[in-house]
Amino acid sequence: MDKAKNSGADAGKVVLKTLPHSKDLKWPMLWWIGMEKIYRTLPWKKTAWTCAAFPIELMWIYDIFPDHPENMATVAAARKQSQRLIEHAEGMGFSRDLCSYCKTNIGSYDTKIKKTLGGISKPDIVVCTNAICDTHWKWFQIMADKMNAPFFMFDIPKWVSGTDEKTLEGNIDYVVDQFYDLMAFVEKHTGKKMSEKRLNKVLGRSMELSDLWREIFEHRKSVPSPYSGAETSAAFFPLVVLPGVKVGINFFKKILADIKTLTTKGEGTMPEGREKYRVMWEGIPFWYRMRFMYDLAQQGVVIAFEPYTYSFAPVKKKCLTMEETLRDVAKLIMDTPYAYNLERRIENFEKWIDEYKLDGVILHENMSCRPSSAGMVDLAEAIMRDKGIPVLILQCDMNDPRAYSEGQIKTRVEGFIELMEANK
Amino acid sequence: MITAGIDIGSITAKVAIFENGKLLATKVIFTGYNAEAAGLKVYDEILKEKDINKSVIAKIVSTGYGRNSVKFADKSYTEIMCHATGAHFLNPRIRSIIDIGGQDSKAILLDDKGKVKNFVMNDKCAAGTGRFLEVMARAMEVNLDEFGAMSIKSKQPSKISSLCTVFAESEVISLIAKGEQRQDIIAGIHESIASRISSMIGRVGIKEPVMITGGVARNIGVVHALEKKLGMKIEVSPYAQVNGAIGAAIIAASP
Numbered sequence: 001m002d003k004a005k006n007s008g009a010d011a012g013k014v015v016l017k018t019l020p021h022s023k024d025l026k027w028p029m030l031w032w033i034g035m036e037k038i039y040r041t042l043p044w045k046k047t048a049w050t051c052a053a054f055p056i057e058l059m060w061i062y063d064i065f066p067d068h069p070e071n072m073a074t075v076a077a078a079r080k081q082s083q084r085l086i087e088h089a090e091g092m093g094f095s096r097d098l099c100s101y102c103k104t105n106i107g108s109y110d111t112k113i114k115k116t117l118g119g120i121s122k123p124d125i126v127v128c129t130n131a132i133c134d135t136h137w138k139w140f141q142i143m144a145d146k147m148n149a150p151f152f153m154f155d156i157p158k159w160v161s162g163t164d165e166k167t168l169e170g171n172i173d174y175v176v177d178q179f180y181d182l183m184a185f186v187e188k189h190t191g192k193k194m195s196e197k198r199l200n201k202v203l204g205r206s207m208e209l210s211d212l213w214r215e216i217f218e219h220r221k222s223v224p225s226p227y228s229g230a231e232t233s234a235a236f237f238p239l240v241v242l243p244g245v246k247v248g249i250n251f252f253k254k255i256l257a258d259i260k261t262l263t264t265k266g267e268g269t270m271p272e273g274r275e276k277y278r279v280m281w282e283g284i285p286f287w288y289r290m291r292f293m294y295d296l297a298q299q300g301v302v303i304a305f306e307p308y309t310y311s312f313a314p315v316k317k318k319c320l321t322m323e324e325t326l327r328d329v330a331k332l333i334m335d336t337p338y339a340y341n342l343e344r345r346i347e348n349f350e351k352w353i354d355e356y357k358l359d360g361v362i363l364h365e366n367m368s369c370r371p372s373s374a375g376m377v378d379l380a381e382a383i384m385r386d387k388g389i390p391v392l393i394l395q396c397d398m399n400d401p402r403a404y405s406e407g408q409i410k411t412r413v414e415g416f417i418e419l420m421e422a423n424k
Numbered sequence: 425m426i427t428a429g430i431d432i433g434s435i436t437a438k439v440a441i442f443e444n445g446k447l448l449a450t451k452v453i454f455t456g457y458n459a460e461a462a463g464l465k466v467y468d469e470i471l472k473e474k475d476i477n478k479s480v481i482a483k484i485v486s487t488g489y490g491r492n493s494v495k496f497a498d499k500s501y502t503e504i505m506c507h508a509t510g511a512h513f514l515n516p517r518i519r520s521i522i523d524i525g526g527q528d529s530k531a532i533l534l535d536d537k538g539k540v541k542n543f544v545m546n547d548k549c550a551a552g553t554g555r556f557l558e559v560m561a562r563a564m565e566v567n568l569d570e571f572g573a574m575s576i577k578s579k580q581p582s583k584i585s586s587l588c589t590v591f592a593e594s595e596v597i598s599l600i601a602k603g604e605q606r607q608d609i610i611a612g613i614h615e616s617i618a619s620r621i622s623s624m625i626g627r628v629g630i631k632e633p634v635m636i637t638g639g640v641a642r643n644i645g646v647v648h649a650l651e652k653k654l655g656m657k658i659e660v661s662p663y664a665q666v667n668g669a670i671g672a673a674i675i676a677a678s679p
Contacts, residue, residue, distance in 0.1 A: 390542070393627075407489050408545070411504075411545070418502060
């Protein structure tokens with residue numbers, strides 16, 4: 001896979017070195033695929049559709065397999081299927097302006113494409129939240145209707161600039177109430193019961209997985225960068241669907257050990273002396289064209305930090321009671337400074353620019369994702385003003401290749417590199 | 425020292441020859457379907473016309489969308505850098521550049537040394553570019569070179585609200601069918617370009633004095649519409665279309 005990604009039009013000069021254990025990502029992936037088969041075969045096992053920002057751990061606690069339409073949409077894009085699926089959904093009447101994950105999912109379900117190409121099957125229940133994405137709500141509702149599957153949606157208030165403690169506490173109560181509604185929903189439709197023992201085990205592992213990812217990020221502060229966004233964009237998979245499961249922890253431990261070895265030797269992912277510009281990539285990657293990140297390397301650019309994968313590993317607390325745990329989880333779901341709190345977003349970005357010694361920032365203004373794209377002009381202005389480094393806003397889309405224009409993106413990126421060079 | 429700058433755009437290929445800080449010659453041809461051949465052709469033709477031997481050209485820099493297809497160039501730079509260098513050479517006071525080319529438009533902010541501070545480009549839609557004007561000229565059955573002069577006669581520009589080239593074309597056709605004056609429709613087209621460009625510029629924050637470059641700068645109607653929309657005077661580069669090539673030739677001469 002790395003060979004293929006390193007062989008784009010601009011390739012030939014710089015080959016990114018991947019970590020020795022990066023290929024071990026196949027184990028959590030195979031585990032996930034195998035588990036789905038088991039959960040779908042055994043009649044007492046159940047499956048659910050879930051979404052980003054949904055506390056996936058809850059599903060593992062209930063012994064329900066969490067299938068993930070967005071995750072499968074990225075698989076479809078990486079396997080070059082997303083465009084035809086999106087066009088299929090548009091042919092069904094869904095607007096061109098709708099989210100490309102949503103349309104890929106609708107297209108893949110309707111065309112019944114193979115799992116290996118990003119296909120997805122009907123679950124026993126559909127559960128979702130509008131925590132980070134307002135499209136989730138209607139998208140999952142429509143699909144639940146279509147599949148005739150029971151549907152539950154969490155309504156999550158936003159923790160924006162100026163939200164006071166009293167409002168926050170009230171909002172936590174509101175979300176925790178919905179947790180209890182969810183429990184009743186799950187028990188009713190799957191017959192599964194909550195087990196406090198399992199809850200503690202799953203949350204403990206989820207915390208460990210998050211902690212490991214953040215520790216990996218600590219080592220990414222090293223110069224040269226040992227681990228670029230080109231690798232993390234795939235490697236963070238366990239955080240998306242396997243929080244609370246051991247197989248992801250084992251993988252992250254190996255990655256961490258590899259990184260420590262590299263940084264001790266003072267080596268990076270780029271060949272010696274080739275790392276010229278360390279940049280932050282903000283937003284969802286172009287899943288249909290992951291080569292983009294490898295192409296950047298040809299010009300000495302390494303993605304040293306990306307808030308997107310980092311945001312999947314928040315600090316999780318060990319709580320003593322179930323009520324306390326639910327309140328902590330509720331707070332975590334509401335807290336998305338990467339999208340809904342511009343002041344904290346700017347504050348975080350500027351801190352990361354210093355910590356990761358960054359020379360520039362690329363912001364993906366994603367046609368499919370309003371929450372992550374909103375505020376980007378203000379964010380860019382603040383960074384340029386306060387940190388004096390160039391910021392590039394790239395208008396594109398995460399899953400729709402029709403939005404990607406080779407020549408235009410190349411000119412923007414090269415112009416951005418010229419600015420970084422002049423700024424040195 | 426003699427240097428050359430070659431700018432391969434989506435519609436035209438341009439070349440500029442520089443000698444010791446002075447502009448010797450420029451030339452423009454259509455790019456056609458083969459960018460590489462256009463680069464070679466425009467370069468060969470100017471050398472022939474000016475009777476310059478290839479061996480005396482010390483360095484060649486290419487720019488524009490076809491910059492990488494100019495295989496004989498020593499180096500390539502983006503149009504952003506080259507337009508900035510060209511504009512700064514022509515008027516060192518310039519702090520902002522609006523460049524409207526065949527397939528894209530951009531706004532570039534410069535510091536007092538002519539260094540690029542920031543830039544913004546149109547999204548991948550053709551509205552607000554030279555290609556958009558070409559489509560409109562065809563719909564209007566007017567030669568594009570007459571667009572500018574016709575539009576400034578307009579007293580009441582038509583309203584073109586669509587942001588899409590294809591939809592704007594059908595809007596124009598329906599305005600023709602309604603019997604609106606040709607100059608009013610053309611003025612409306614220019615205003616729609618100005619609206620689009622001004623909202624793009626808003627993202628970087630324009631600073632005066634402003635220079636307009638690129639082929640569309642030759643259209644006085646667009647320049648007037650932009651001045652009206654932005655509420656400021658815009659200086660038209662005397663070498664609007666070859667400004668990027670001039671910048672490339674200057675960069676080629678720099679150490």
